[in-house]
Amino acid sequence: MTKIFFLGECMVELRELDDSTMGHSFAGDVYNSAVYMKRCFPTITVSMITAIGRDRLSEKMLSRFKSEDLDTQFVFQHPSKVAGMYFIETDSAGERRFTYWRNDSAAKKVVQFLTDDVVEQLTAADMFFFSGIPLAIIDEDSRDAFWQKLARLKQAGVKLVFDPNYRAQLWASKDAAIEQFNKAFQISDIALPGVEDLSVLYGIASAEEALDFCQQYQLEEMVVKNGPQSVVTQIGTERHSHQITPVTNVVDTTSAGDAFNGVYLGARLSGRSVFEAVQLGAKAAGTVIQHPGAIAPLAAFKQAMSEVGI
Template identity: 50%
Template sequence: MNKIVLMGECMIELLQDKQSGQIAGQSFAGDVYNSAVYLKRLFPAVDTKLLTAIGGDSMSDAMLSRFASEDLNNQLVFRDPERLPGIYLVQTDDEGERSFLYWRESAAARQVMQFVDAPETLQLDAGDVFFFTGISLAIIEKSHREKFWTVVSQLKQQGVKIAFDLNYRARLWSTLEDAQQQFANAYQLADILIPGVDDFEQMYPSLCNGNIDSAEAIVAFFQDYEFLELIIKNGEKNIIVMTQDERAEIDVQRVTNVVDTTSAGDSFNGAYLGARIAGKSMQDATRLAAKVAGEVIQHPGAIVPKDAFSKLDV
């Protein structure tokens, strides 16, 4: 197990200055792209491929160059000359919490499945990892969903490990019921589940009505599924790490200098999956991932400077 394919969208990221309201910077970001970058930086020996589609324009050229500068494998980055990348604007408040404005309806990444003919396209072997998120699901054209699930099912049958993070964004779905149905397909196939409490509370409010602990509601919910690893991100409280037979709770060190929480979960995912591919235990992978996320939220933007992790013991 030394390869991973991460499927999703990379967008043009615009940062807004809180005082002036003007654009303060431009970069590239997207949940699985962010995860891929952090995974590759921390574990350079892992063959890290993005599965996405970009346009034929100059910004897409710059995006592709950025992928290469992060040492990502671009074999599965497809070009659609008729489309453009999506764009989003990041606004942050005084506590570092972020909100977004998106322009992505006609983004090239929505058409990525037209470039995937069969599981063999992804060049994965038994033991390798295929990772996607709720955002990955949301942006796929509805007419391509059946093909997507067929490919993922075949990957699982071939022994590829399927990893899924809920990353639910209500605005990307026509209805909550549609999202729940698509997520249920993911739960059935996933070997590695990485839910966050916030996402779960939005998706299943009747299970998190304030009378019970939301993390425990997640534990109970996923008992109906045959996962290998369940990692529940519970904010500043703790992280619950489970297999079908064991459970551990990992403490999270509180961060006081929060600047921007944009890529906290994405960096956690990248660090955790990279650590597991590199042979670390679930507990050690979780501790590293928590430290990485804690460092990332002390910097503006989704992708922090490369030297930010110089003091981490990987």
């Protein structure tokens, strides 16, 4: 059975419903990708690796994982920490602004739960996905141990997938982020960078430059996302530019790249070609941004994906 692990942080998402009322849901870049993969490819075992608390919201979060058919064997509950939280606002163009409360987030402690026995169980996976956000939030004194655990997975034949999702406010400095991102690129087999993230960190201005930059790491598969303009891929020496049809009804751009990542990887794990995987990922991203919040309504999402045979 095909299996993938997503390591990262899921947070409580707050959104204003009216002047006096807030609604909440759950979101986080790797969690979003996991949800969209599972919705499109239900035969893949999709597992979350994270730490949450024992508070009421953490319990509701765990229930939400299960309702999305995600495997929760490695969702650990910290005895004293809680789930992180953020408030999201969107402007008329669907662009986002976030306010975070994550200083006491249990997900910062996830590495301490990755014992030798747990890592041995993770070697049964086909893929292991992580992003720049868990790299930023895990305790600094746990990072060396994190890289050692990933090296064990790679040695066991697990494909490591990295999305360099950069959030400046999570890092002490740009240099600190670059150091960790370089290590991630070096150990990974597949990279899914966005031009915007690499532009800020490395001064890269185009998808082609991003692929040229990634060449130094001898990655097996590179997929560069450039917003609504295009997706550029390189497998071995074969480089292709895939045109994307822009969506006109943009409500909220939250999670567009996450949806692309999850559906693209699900398609590749299911034996689809790179061209098919990009088109399916783009359809997922284009669907998600037409709905508020990171997780689109199940019925609307499945209806849209059925139009492309998923």
